[in-house]
Amino acid sequence: MRVSYSELHDILFRVLARTGFTRERATRCAALFADASRDGVYSHGLNRFPQFITTIRNGVVDVDAVPRCLARWGALERWDGRRGAGNLNAQHAMARAIDLSRDQGIGCVALANTNHWMRGGSYGWQAAEAGAIGICWTNTLPNLPPWGATDPRVGNNPLVVAVPRPQGHVVLDMALSQFSVGALVAYRTRGEALPVAGGYDTEGRLTCDAAAIEASGRLLPIGFWKGSGLSIVLDLAGALLSGGNATWQVPADPRKETGLSQVFVAFDLSSVADAHVAARVADQIVDHVRQPSGSDDTVKYPGQRTLETRRRNLAEGIPVEPSIWHQVQELAA
Amino acid sequence: MRVSYSELHDILFRVLARTGFTRERATRCAALFADASRDGVYSHGLNRFPQFITTIRNGVVDVDAVPRCLARWGALERWDGRRGAGNLNAQHAMARAIDLSRDQGIGCVALANTNHWMRGGSYGWQAAEAGAIGICWTNTLPNLPPWGATDPRVGNNPLVVAVPRPQGHVVLDMALSQFSVGALVAYRTRGEALPVAGGYDTEGRLTCDAAAIEASGRLLPIGFWKGSGLSIVLDLAGALLSGGNATWQVPADPRKETGLSQVFVAFDLSSVADAHVAARVADQIVDHVRQPSGSDDTVKYPGQRTLETRRRNLAEGIPVEPSIWHQVQELAA
Numbered sequence: 001m002r003v004s005y006s007e008l009h010d011i012l013f014r015v016l017a018r019t020g021f022t023r024e025r026a027t028r029c030a031a032l033f034a035d036a037s038r039d040g041v042y043s044h045g046l047n048r049f050p051q052f053i054t055t056i057r058n059g060v061v062d063v064d065a066v067p068r069c070l071a072r073w074g075a076l077e078r079w080d081g082r083r084g085a086g087n088l089n090a091q092h093a094m095a096r097a098i099d100l101s102r103d104q105g106i107g108c109v110a111l112a113n114t115n116h117w118m119r120g121g122s123y124g125w126q127a128a129e130a131g132a133i134g135i136c137w138t139n140t141l142p143n144l145p146p147w148g149a150t151d152p153r154v155g156n157n158p159l160v161v162a163v164p165r166p167q168g169h170v171v172l173d174m175a176l177s178q179f180s181v182g183a184l185v186a187y188r189t190r191g192e193a194l195p196v197a198g199g200y201d202t203e204g205r206l207t208c209d210a211a212a213i214e215a216s217g218r219l220l221p222i223g224f225w226k227g228s229g230l231s232i233v234l235d236l237a238g239a240l241l242s243g244g245n246a247t248w249q250v251p252a253d254p255r256k257e258t259g260l261s262q263v264f265v266a267f268d269l270s271s272v273a274d275a276h277v278a279a280r281v282a283d284q285i286v287d288h289v290r291q292p293s294g295s296d297d298t299v300k301y302p303g304q305r306t307l308e309t310r311r312r313n314l315a316e317g318i319p320v321e322p323s324i325w326h327q328v329q330e331l332a333a
Numbered sequence: 334m335r336v337s338y339s340e341l342h343d344i345l346f347r348v349l350a351r352t353g354f355t356r357e358r359a360t361r362c363a364a365l366f367a368d369a370s371r372d373g374v375y376s377h378g379l380n381r382f383p384q385f386i387t388t389i390r391n392g393v394v395d396v397d398a399v400p401r402c403l404a405r406w407g408a409l410e411r412w413d414g415r416r417g418a419g420n421l422n423a424q425h426a427m428a429r430a431i432d433l434s435r436d437q438g439i440g441c442v443a444l445a446n447t448n449h450w451m452r453g454g455s456y457g458w459q460a461a462e463a464g465a466i467g468i469c470w471t472n473t474l475p476n477l478p479p480w481g482a483t484d485p486r487v488g489n490n491p492l493v494v495a496v497p498r499p500q501g502h503v504v505l506d507m508a509l510s511q512f513s514v515g516a517l518v519a520y521r522t523r524g525e526a527l528p529v530a531g532g533y534d535t536e537g538r539l540t541c542d543a544a545a546i547e548a549s550g551r552l553l554p555i556g557f558w559k560g561s562g563l564s565i566v567l568d569l570a571g572a573l574l575s576g577g578n579a580t581w582q583v584p585a586d587p588r589k590e591t592g593l594s595q596v597f598v599a600f601d602l603s604s605v606a607d608a609h610v611a612a613r614v615a616d617q618i619v620d621h622v623r624q625p626s627g628s629d630d631t632v633k634y635p636g637q638r639t640l641e642t643r644r645r646n647l648a649e650g651i652p653v654e655p656s657i658w659h660q661v662q663e664l665a666a
Contacts, residue, residue: 076601104409106407106409147632172559172562174562222555222560223560224529229507229634230507232618232634233495235618236615237600239618240496240615241466243605243606246617248617267574285580301565
């Protein structure tokens with residue numbers, strides 16, 4: 001089943017408005033969810049929306065809270081997310097980092113006390129659309145065993161790096177587990193094996209069976225010890241810069257996950273480079289990576305599939321799960 | 334065979350001074366190499382030193398060149414490394430980023446036209462010692478096939494993230510290949526299998542055989558497609574911010590690798606946090622990650638082994654390869 005972008009945005013807007021968001025905030029929040037589905041990140045688009053509404057109803061997310069600036073040091077600011085909507089808070093923080101970068105070449109907002117930012121890539125695309133190189137990351141609840149342990153003590157702390165390119169922005173949006181929890185669910189639901197080992201089964205054997213990894217909770221960090229280390233330093237940097245919680249302080253129950261720490265950095269590309277030169281440099285890099293060589297013309301740059309999916313979904317409609325679509329219609333009724 | 338730190342520094346200093354470095358620069362350059370060996374990063378300490386001298390003799394590295402500031406935009410500066418010594422250039426760039434962060438909360442130096450920075454972790458430890466959170470990365474020659482290709486088109490672009498902690502800084506220093514080229518050589522020399530698959534053999538099968546991976550040149554990025562994507566965006570960001578070369582423009586012969594692009598970012602922790610509070614926050618995070626749970630008290634934080642090795646090597650002497658030690662003595666004679 002497919003729906004148009006405007007149908008999708010419209011129904012999300014109506015639910016959000018009736019849930020208590022102002023019209024302006026409901027419009028932006030609906031767009032963040034609709035854009036995720038439009039771009040093929042279904043797990044953090046429509047499919048995540050009912051759970052988002054639940055977190056408002058159970059008090060995890062405060063619909064009225066807007067982020068507040070606590071302190072500024074030159075090009076670095078610290079903001080309090082006040083447990084508001086995580087995606088609106090993150091969008092605000094990246095916008096502010098971009099503003100700072102216009103003045104200072106680089107800008108950074110460290111955001112404490114916020115909620116799940118949904119699709120992290122949103123804030124990378126936002127930076128790239130504004131002509132800025134964007135880097136941002138979030139901590140999460142403990143959902144990943146660090147290398148050497150079997151119980152989840154670190155987060156899979158998604159990291160986003162985005163580079164503007166007029167022919168198609170290059171946007172990396174990756175959790176530090178080899179597969180996100182949402183990806184494991186999707187593989188299990190489709191009855192497919194993971195393409196590479198994604199974690200351990202309950203016997204401690206590496207496996208491509210998503211269900212076995214969900215059962216053990218032993219997801220693999222990317223690069224084994226390397227992703228584990230990256231998760232630790234990103235959590236440290238996020239908690240220290242924002243003054244907010246570290247992963248160990250975040251409730252381990254996904255329904256209660258709140259009080260996250262995030263960092264948004266923007267580098268103003270228009271300060272340092274002529275737009276035409278920057279576009280050519282970026283195109284050359286992408287072209288060299290993608291060049292077909294012999295039989296392997298299968299190399300994609302980060303964000304390439306997103307754009308392909310976006311074009312298809314805007315032309316043909318956005319695929320929706322009928323059960324979730326009906327659930328959201330009931331929320332809007 | 335083990336030598337004292339002062340013996341090691343002394344001989345490196347003498348070779349560098351006779352190679353044309355000023356006394357002050359020879360002292361710092363020798364310390365960067367000696368510190369790497371002291372900390373157990375032998376591949377980028379003494380073992381790399383003869384090759385470094387060769388790059389001076391063959392004109393890749395200009396001993397007289399000091400980096401020059403080309404432009405400043407607030408907290409972001411662009412510097413030209415002028416093909417000087419890569420480790421001295423990188424140390425200078427991180428020092429400058431730290432200075433900027435004292436004024437602006439965050440500071441960034443993008444450095445073009447530089448040489449191999451040797452041990453990337455040096456500049457992370459430097460930031461942490463100065464009380465700053467440091468993030469830096471470099472591009473490299475093409476030494477890694479991107480996901481979907483079999484020929485090296487991207488770099489393994491080492492990434493460093495460092496967080497100050499008085500009880501022991503947390504410093505991640507990782508190449509984006511699962512194993513660095515140096516690590517493959519070390520495993521092969523010791524006749525050991527890699528602990529996890531590090532690449533493909535010439536038949537296209539994943540393997541733990543270092544020699545087979547060296548033969549195929551098909552190293553694996555960390556996290557497969559994820560590390561491949563990270564390599565691409567870091568190369569883009571480095572080339573665009575510095576105005577320097579991208580990986581595709583760097584000579585593919587390791588003996589001729591030059592003209593690299595690097596980015597150094599510092600966040601001034603003393604701006605945002607009381608020192609005692611920051612130390613406690615960092616300790617709590619590290620303690621929660623390391624907590625023994627059942628049989629697995631094997632979790633290390635990034636940098637922990639470095640400190641353990643540093644203490645042992647300072648107490649017992651630094652292990653050196655006799656053949657390389659003699660080679661360096663001949664250079665000094």
